[in-house]
Amino acid sequence: MDEKFIKGIKIDWARVEKSNYSRNIPSIQSINQLYFNSNITFFVGENGTGKSTLLESIAVAYGFNPEGGNRNFNFSTMDTHSELHQAITVIKGVSRPKSNFFLRAESFYNVASKIEDYRDGDDYSAYYESYGGKSMHEQSHGESFLALIQNRFTTKGLYILDEPEAALSPQRQLTLLILIYNLAQKGTQFIIASHSPILLGMPGASILSFGDGKIREITYEETESYKVTELFINNRQLLLNNMLENE
Numbered sequence: 001m002d003e004k005f006i007k008g009i010k011i012d013w014a015r016v017e018k019s020n021y022s023r024n025i026p027s028i029q030s031i032n033q034l035y036f037n038s039n040i041t042f043f044v045g046e047n048g049t050g051k052s053t054l055l056e057s058i059a060v061a062y063g064f065n066p067e068g069g070n071r072n073f074n075f076s077t078m079d080t081h082s083e084l085h086q087a088i089t090v091i092k093g094v095s096r097p098k099s100n101f102f103l104r105a106e107s108f109y110n111v112a113s114k115i116e117d118y119r120d121g122d123d124y125s126a127y128y129e130s131y132g133g134k135s136m137h138e139q140s141h142g143e144s145f146l147a148l149i150q151n152r153f154t155t156k157g158l159y160i161l162d163e164p165e166a167a168l169s170p171q172r173q174l175t176l177l178i179l180i181y182n183l184a185q186k187g188t189q190f191i192i193a194s195h196s197p198i199l200l201g202m203p204g205a206s207i208l209s210f211g212d213g214k215i216r217e218i219t220y221e222e223t224e225s226y227k228v229t230e231l232f233i234n235n236r237q238l239l240l241n242n243m244l245e246n247e
């Protein structure tokens with residue numbers, strides 16, 4: 001098994017201010033350390049259970065800009081991130097990733113704008129070639145998101161993704177699943193927060209649940225995303241009758 005670029009993290013809670021909101025998130029509060037055993041790790045759990053907070057803190061502790069981009073991106077349009085990153089030590093593997101990116105669906109527009117700013121004087125068409133042949137802003141949200149991943153993500157890279165499914169159709173989520181799977185087979189590491197019952201079905205991935213006030217490994221079939229989707233598809237009429245009657 002190949003070594004991970006981020007083998008794990010340690011949190012020194014003494015370095016987190018008493019007033020910081022991350023102290024009120026039970027799942028994150030419950031850990032002092034966390035290890036990544038697979039090339040693909042998913043963070044799953046109900047809304048508000050702390051996935052984005054931990055993901056972003058790991059990304060920032062590693063050196064990424066909190067809004068996303070690669071480690072050279074340095075801009076800010078908002079200041080809502082927690083200070084948890086200051087207390088996180090990233091346990092790095094021996095080798096360094098060939099490329100890296102932190103992608104958040106919610107601030108992708110700003111990252112796309114920065115990609116244009118960082119063109120560095122290259123001819124537009126040559127530059128856009130590596131982002132799918134067009135300006136990110138001239139593609140749909142889903143198209144540009146996928147173009148970035150298809151064109152910039154490499155083998156032996158490190159990618160931290162927050163809800164990458166947000167802009168993608170189920171079909172494109174399958175495309176993304178294949179892309180991620182193939183890159184992971186070639187030594188790329190992914191840490192991904194997701195609710196997608198499609199992406200979470202990734203073979204060989206480790207799934208960390210943030211529910212019940214702790215962080216623990218669960219199977220695909222134990223995820224709420226799988227359970228609720230399966231229940232809904234197989235019992236749609238019955239469920240709808242019950243739910244709508246009780247309104």
Ligand SMILES: Nc1ncnc2c1ncn2[C@@H]1O[C@H](COP(=O)(O)OP(=O)(O)OP(=O)(O)O)[C@@H](O)[C@H]1O
Nearest residue numbers: 021025046047048049050051052053054080081082
């Ligand atoms: N900037 C902030 N200031 C104060 N509290 C915050 C801030 N950002 C998030 N929180 C709170 O921290 C908790 C965890 O939020 P977080 O965004 O990490 O959840 P999540 O699991 O990623 O949710 P989702 O699935 O909806 O993306 C929530 O209760 C949220 O209200």
